[in-house]
Every structure is written in C-alpha cells, then in structure tokens.
Amino acid sequence: xxxxxxxxxxxxxxxxxxxxxxxxSPESFxxxxxxxxxxxxxxxxxxxxxxxxxxxxxxxxxxxxSGIVTSVIRGERRKVLSVKVKPDARQAYTDxxxxxxxxxxxxxxxxxxxxxxxxxxxxxxxxxxxxxxEVLPKAIFVSALRxxxxxxxxxxxxxxxxxxxxxxxxxxxxxAKTYLGIGRGQSLECLRRAKDVEVNIFDGxxxxxxxxxxxxxxxxxxxxEVVWTVDPSAVIFFGRLFNKGFVDLHRTxxxxxxxxxRPAYVNAMxxxxxxxxxxxxxxxxxxRIINGNVLTGKKCEPCDFLDAHASEVTVIPEGDDANELFxxxxxxxxxxxxxxxxFSWLAKGKEYALDARVKGxxxxxxxxxxxxxxxxxxxxGEYLVKAxxxxxxxxMEELGIYEVAPEDFALAEFVDSSKLELQSIVRKGLDxxxxxxx
Numbered sequence: 001x002x003x004x005x006x007x008x009x010x011x012x013x014x015x016x017x018x019x020x021x022x023x024x025s026p027e028s029f030x031x032x033x034x035x036x037x038x039x040x041x042x043x044x045x046x047x048x049x050x051x052x053x054x055x056x057x058x059x060x061x062x063x064x065x066s067g068i069v070t071s072v073i074r075g076e077r078r079k080v081l082s083v084k085v086k087p088d089a090r091q092a093y094t095d096x097x098x099x100x101x102x103x104x105x106x107x108x109x110x111x112x113x114x115x116x117x118x119x120x121x122x123x124x125x126x127x128x129x130x131x132x133x134e135v136l137p138k139a140i141f142v143s144a145l146r147x148x149x150x151x152x153x154x155x156x157x158x159x160x161x162x163x164x165x166x167x168x169x170x171x172x173x174x175x176a177k178t179y180l181g182i183g184r185g186q187s188l189e190c191l192r193r194a195k196d197v198e199v200n201i202f203d204g205x206x207x208x209x210x211x212x213x214x215x216x217x218x219x220x221x222x223x224x225e226v227v228w229t230v231d232p233s234a235v236i237f238f239g240r241l242f243n244k245g246f247v248d249l250h251r252t253x254x255x256x257x258x259x260x261x262r263p264a265y266v267n268a269m270x271x272x273x274x275x276x277x278x279x280x281x282x283x284x285x286x287x288r289i290i291n292g293n294v295l296t297g298k299k300c301e302p303c304d305f306l307d308a309h310a311s312e313v314t315v316i317p318e319g320d321d322a323n324e325l326f327x328x329x330x331x332x333x334x335x336x337x338x339x340x341x342x343f344s345w346l347a348k349g350k351e352y353a354l355d356a357r358v359k360g361x362x363x364x365x366x367x368x369x370x371x372x373x374x375x376x377x378x379x380x381g382e383y384l385v386k387a388x389x390x391x392x393x394x395x396m397e398e399l400g401i402y403e404v405a406p407e408d409f410a411l412a413e414f415v416d417s418s419k420l421e422l423q424s425i426v427r428k429g430l431d432x433x434x435x436x437x438x
Contacts, residue, residue, distance in 0.1 A: 001205055001206060001338070001373070001374050001411055001415070002147070002149075002205040002206050003149040003206070003336065003352075003354075003414070004149070004349065004350065004351045004352065005149045005150050005257070005258065005294065005316075005351060005352055005353070005354060006257075006258040006351045006352065006353045007150060007256050007257040007258040007259070007260050007263045007315075007316075007353075008150055008256060008263060009150075009152065009153075009254040009255065009256050009263045009264050009265055010262070010263060010264045010265075011153070011156050011265070012264050012265065013252060013264070013265045013266065013267055014264055014265070014266050014267070015266070015267050016266050016267070016268065016276050016277060017276065018065065018087045018269060018272065018276070019087075019272060019273045019275070019276035020086065020087075020273075021070065021084055021085070021086055021087075021273060022064055022065055022067075022084070022085050022087060022269060022271040022272055022273065022305065023073075023082040023083060023084045023085070023271050023273070023305035024050050024051075024061060024063065024064065024082065024083055024085075024270070024271045024305070024308070025081060025082040025271075025305060025307070025308075026051060026061075026080050026081075026082075027081070028307045028308035028309060029061070029120050029121075029129075029130035029308065030123070030128060030129045030130055030427075031127060031128075031129025031130055031431075031434070032053055032120070032129075032130050033053065033054040033055055034051040034052070034053070034054065034061075034080045035051060035052050035053070035054040035057070036050070036051045036072050036080055036083060037049055037050070037051060037052055037060075038050055038051075038069045038072075038083065039069065039072075040069055040070065040071055040072065041068065041069065042068070042069045043066075043067070043068055043069075044063045044066060044067065044069060044085065045063070045066045045092045045093055045094045046062070046063055046064060046065050046066045046091055046092065046093045046094065046246065046247055046248075046249075047062045047063065047093055047094035047096065047116055047117065047246055047247035048062065048063050048066075048094055048117075049061060049062060049063070049117045050062070050063050050069075050083045050085075050117075051080065051083060053120065053130070053132065055132070056132040056133075056134060058114050058132075058133065059114065059119050059120050059130075059132055059133070060114065060115075060117040060119075060120070061117050061120050062116060062117025062118060062247045062249070063083075063085055063117075064085075064247075064249040064269050064270045064271045064272075065085055065087040065088070065091060065269065065271075066087065066088045066091050066092040066093070067085045067086045067087040067088045068085065068086045069083065069084070069085055070084045070085065070086050071083075071084045072084075082305060085271075093246035093247065093248075094116075094246060094247070095245055095246060096112065096115060096116050096241060096245055096246060096247070097245045098242070098243065098244065098245040099112060099242045099245075101167055101170045101171045101174070101242050102170065104171070104174060105174065106136075106174050106175045106176075108174075109171045109172075109174045109175060110133050110175065112241065112242070113171075113238065113241070114133065116241050116247050117247065118234070118237055118238060118241060118247065119131075119133065121230070121231070121234040121237065121238075121308065121309075122228050122229075122230050122234070123228065123229045123230070123405075124137065124226055124227065124228050124229070125212070125215060125221045125226070125227050125229060125402065125403065125404075125405065126221055126226070126401070126402035126403075126430070126433070126434075127430045127431075127433065127434045128212075128404075128405035128406060128427075128430055129430075129434070131226075131228055135226050136175065136176065136226075137175070137176045137226045137227050137228040138176065138177075138219070138225055138226065138227060139176055139177050139178070139179060139218075139219050139227045139228075140172050140173075140175060140176050140177070140178040140179070140227065140228045140229075140230060141178075141179050141181065141211050141214050141215055141218075141227060141228070141229045141230070142169070142172070142178065142179070142180050142181065142197075142211070142229075142230050142231075142232055142235055143180075143181040143209055143210065143211040143214055143229075143232070144158075144180060144181065144182050144183075144186065144191055144232045145181055145182055145183040145186065145202055145208065145209035146209050146311065147183065147205070147206040147207065147208055147209040148206055148207070148209070148293045148294070148295050148296070148410070149206070149293070149294050149295060150254070150256040150257065150293070150294055150312060150314060151209075151254075151293060151311070151312065152252070152253065152254035152256075152265070152311040152312050153254075154186075154232050154233075154311075155186055155187075155188050155191070156252065156265065157232075157233065157251065157252040157265075157311070158188060158190070158191075158232075158236075161236045161239075162188075162190040163239070163243065164236045164239030164240045164243055165190060165232070165235055165236050165239055166190060166194060166195060166239065167238070167239035167242050167243050168234075168235035168236060168237070168238035168239035168242075169194055169195070169196055169197050169235060169239075170195065170196045171238050171239070171242060172197075172228075172230065172235070172238070173196040173197055175228075176228070177198070178196070178197040178198070179197065179198050179199075179200060179214065179218055179219070180194050180197045180198070180199050180200070181200050181201075181202055181209070181211070181214040182199060182200070182201055182202070183201070183202060183203070183208070183209065184201055184202070184203040200214065200218060202214065204376070206411060207374070207375075207376070207407075207408065207410070207411055208376070210405075210407060210408055211229045211405075212229075212377070212403065212404055212405045212407070212408045213376055213377060213408070215227055215229070215403065216377040216378060216379070216403055217377075220378070220403055221402045221403050222402065223397060223402055225402075231309050231311075233251050233309075233311060234309075236251070237249060249269055249270040249271075250267060250268065250269050250270075251267075251268060251269075251270065251311075252265050252266070252267060252268070252311075253265065253266055253268040253277065253306065253310065253311060253312065253313060254311065254312045254313075255277055255278060255281065255312075255313050255315075256312055256313070256314050256315075257290075257294070257314045257315035257316045258315075258316055258317065258353035258354075259282055259283055259284035259287045259315040259316055259317060260278070260281055260282065260283065260315050261281050261282065261283040262281055268306060269306075270306060270308050271305045271306060271308070272305065272306045273302070273303065273304070273305055273306075274289065274291065274300055274301070274302050274303070274304050274305065274306060274313060275302035275303060277306070277313050278302065278313060278315065279302075282315060284315075284317060286317065286318045286320070286321050287315050287316065287317060287318055288315070288316050288317070288318045288319075288355075288356040289301065289302065289313070289314075289315050290312075290313070290314040290315070290316070291304060291306065291307050291310055291313065292307055292309070292310040292311075292312060292313075292314070293310075293311075293312050293314065294312075294314045294316060295407075295410040295411065295413075295414065296406075296407045296410050296423070297310065297312070297314060316353070316354060316355060316356060317353065317354075317355035317356065318355060318356050319355025319356050319357035320356075320357070322355065322357070332344060333347070334352065334353075335352070336352040336354060338414075338415045358419055360417075360419045361419060362418065362419045362420060363418050363419065364418065365382065365385070365386065365418045365420065366417060366418055367382055368417070369382070370412070370415050370416065370417065371385075371409075371412040371415075371416070373415070374411035374412055374414075374415055375408065375409070375411070375412055377400075377403065377404070377408065378400070379399065379400045379403065379404060380399055380400075381409065381412055383395075383399055384396065384399040384400065384401060384404070384429075385409075385420070385422060385425055385426070387399055387401075387429075388401070388425050388426065388428065388429030388432075389425060391432065393432070393433060393436055396429055396433060397433070401426075401429055401430065401433060402433075404426060404430075405426075405430075406422075406423035406424070406426045406427045406430075407423065408426075409422040409423055409425075409426050410422075410423060
C-alpha cells in the first residue's frame with residue numbers, strides 16, 4: 001500500500017554546515033551493548049572509535065568528525081545515550097590506507113571494516129540487530145529501493161557516489177554472495193548493471209523495498225542461518241573507506257513532511273544535530289519531528305542527533321490540538337482511509353497531510369486478515385504477533401520470526417484497527433528469542 005503524503009522533497013541539495021556539536025548514539029545500532037572508550041576532553045579524528053560492542057570488542061564505532069569529546073550522555077542505570085563531539089574547524093582523518101578491493105580476501109575486508117569502525121553498520125537476520133564477525137552469513141542483501149511514504153530517492157543520493165557504491169558492493173561480495181534489490185522504475189546504469197552482485201528487480205507498492213521482503217522471496221532465513229543486510233548509504237561509506245583510505249560519513253538526507261516549508265535534500269553528517277537540518281524551514285507550530293521515516297522513525301527533539309541509518313527527517317502535525325465535531329460521521333474529504341470509510345478514496349492520486357494521532361485506543365486483536373494485505377511475505381502476521389504477546393517461543397519459531405524485522409510490520413501497524421504497537425511488539429519478541437538462544 002502506497003500512502004501519499006504531502007511534503008515530498010524537491011530534488012535539490014543544500015549545504016547546512018556541521019553545527020557546533022555532533023553525537024553518535026548507540027541506539028542507532030539495534031542490539032548493541034556499548035562500552036565507551038573515550039573520555040571527556042579527548043581529541044579524536046574522524047574514524048577514531050568512540051565506543052565498542054561490549055560483547056564483541058573488535059566491533060568499533062567511528063566518530064563522524066574530528067574534534068573534542070565534550071560529553072558522554074547517560075540515562076537510567078547509566079545507559080549510554082550518546083557521545084558528543086565538538087567538531088574542529090578543519091577536519092582531520094585517521095588514515096587507514098587506500099586498498100584494492102579486487103585483490104582483497106574476505107578476512108581482509110572484514111578486518112578493514114572493523115578497524116575503521118564501520119562494521120557495526122551491517123545488520124543481520126535473525127533478530128534484526130547490528131551484527132558481529134563471529135558468524136559469517138550465507139548471503140548479504142542490499143536494497144536500493146526506498147518506497148515508504150516521503151522516502152528519500154536513493155538514485156538522487158547516489159549521484160556522484162557511483163564509484164564508491166560499486167566498490168562497497170564488490171567488498172561485500174568478497175564475504176558472501178550479495179544480492180542487490182532495485183525497483184522497476186530505477187534506471188541508473190550503476191544499479192541495473194552493478195558488478196559482482198546478483199541484481200533483482202522488485203515491482204509493487206510499499207513495502208516492496210524492505211530488505212526483509214527481499215530476503216523472504218529470494219533466500220529465506222531458517223533456524224541456525226544468518227544473512228546480513230546493509231543500507232545502501234552504508235555501502236557508499238564502505239566504498240569511500242577503500243577508495244579514499246579514511247572514514248567519510250557524510251550523506252544526503254531528505255527533510256520532508258507537510259510541515260516543512262521547503263522540502264528538499266541536505267548534505268548532512270551522521271550524528272548531526274537535527275536543528276541544523278530544519279531550522280528556519282518549519283511552517284507549523286505544533287509539530288512532530290521524526291528522526292527517520294514517518295512509518296519507522298523515532299520521535300525526536302531539535303537537540304537530538306541524526307540516526308546513523310536515517311535517510312529522512314520528517315515533520316508532520318502533532319494533531320493533539322485538533323478538534324473535530326462529529327468527525328467520525330462526516331464525509332472527511334481530506335482524511336486518508338485504508339478501508340474507504342471516507343469519500344476521499346475517490347480522489348485518485350490525492351496527497352494527504354496526516355498528523356500523529358492514533359485515532360483510537362488499544363483494544364483486543366481482531367483476526368480480520370488486515371495484516372496479510374500489507375505484509376507480502378510467507379508469514380502469518382497476526383498469529384506471529386499473538387505468539388510474541390503470549391511469549392510462546394516455540395510458536396514464534398514455527399511462524400517465522402527469524403525472517404522478520406520490526407520495519408516489516410510498519411504498514412501493518414498503520415492499518416491495524418486494534419491500534420497495537422506492532423513494531424515494538426516484534427522488537428520485544430526478537431530480543432526475547434535472542435536472549436533465549438544466547
């Protein structure tokens with residue numbers, strides 16, 4: 001189901017500068033137990049590690065910029081929320097050396113990514129977490145198709161980065177068979193004729209671009225198997241490392257949404273403060289700022305930092321100040337309806353300015369098959385969610401939990417008449433299973 005929202009980005013790129021502070025958050029990397037390896041006042045170069053995976057110390061996470069470590073922000077029970085760095089006026093980079101990927105072995109590629117603090121940008125199925133090199137995958141999947149509402153166009157981001165993207169793909173292909181998923185409408189030659197990978201073309205509405213959908217249709221994950229999934233922007237990061245010899249985490253981010261005055265793309269850095277991306281460009285006063293996509297991102301404040309995997313910053317109306325008399329029985333020509341309850345469905349191609357309201361309370365699950373309509377995987381979504389809520393691990397395994405990630409249930413959460421937080425439920429189920437399996 002394609003949800004047409006107002007506020008898509010115009011294909012122009014703007015420079016906004018780094019700002020006075022950047023921060024890298026361990027929460028950008030699911031499943032990570034961080035160990036901070038810098039102190040306040042330390043000077044780091046771009047590429048120096050800020051923290052490591054406590055359970056696998058060889059997996060480091062690189063600073064996006066050079067500068068002074070200003071603070072380590074902790075939450076409850078001393079949980080690390082972010083490590084902040086004040087950037088230098090002139091950036092300095094740790095030199096990892098230019099490498100010829102064609103001549104490298106699998107172990108050399110992995111060691112290079114580990115040393116540069118980039119390996120943690122690779123996720124894995126099962127569990128949908130940041131991976132470690134302890135278990136090698138049977139396959140690697142990259143999806144260059146972004147089809148969620150207001151999603152950034154990867155082809156636009158790819159312009160000028162084609163060589164680095166191909167180098168990153170070649171590097172991944174040294175580790176395991178690599179699949180690149182693209183959309184039928186994507187025409188860039190470097191995507192359709194990418195070397196060293198198997199290119200698969202997907203057609204259909206959202207979530208055809210989900211990497212989990214690609215895995216399910218091409219090489220499903222069974223118990224005991226592992227596949228790696230890599231965001232296409234991270235593939236560019238990998239390619240820059242080998243081509244340039246240093247860590248370069250700048251990327252193109254779409255600032256989108258009905259409350260953005262001039263939706264466009266900005267040249268940003270991983271960990272950049274959200275305020276630097278949106279200041280002076282918000283048209284509304286009571287808004288919800290989302291770090292990432294409107295379906296899968298996290299609510300944030302302007303002082304928060306850009307998620308390591310976010311390709312959009314989305315701004316929509318909060319909606320808590322909306323008062324509608326007899327709203328549920330009015331024709332509602334400007335309200336989107338999945339079930340055609342309003343007459344707005346007659347206006348084909350209409351764009352909507354949806355707000356953040358849930359419009360209803362949590363209630364008992366209704367076995368109506370509504371999840372199946374937006375979950376194009378060989379999964380019984382409703383039964384899997386029920387098994388997770390019940391904590392039935394055997395049923396969860398039988399119903400295919402190893403194949404899914406929370407984002408695969410994003411559309412199901414949107415259409416769910418029971419108003420359940422499905423992505424959160426699936427995340428808890430995956431964490432439960434991961435703990436159970438050690």
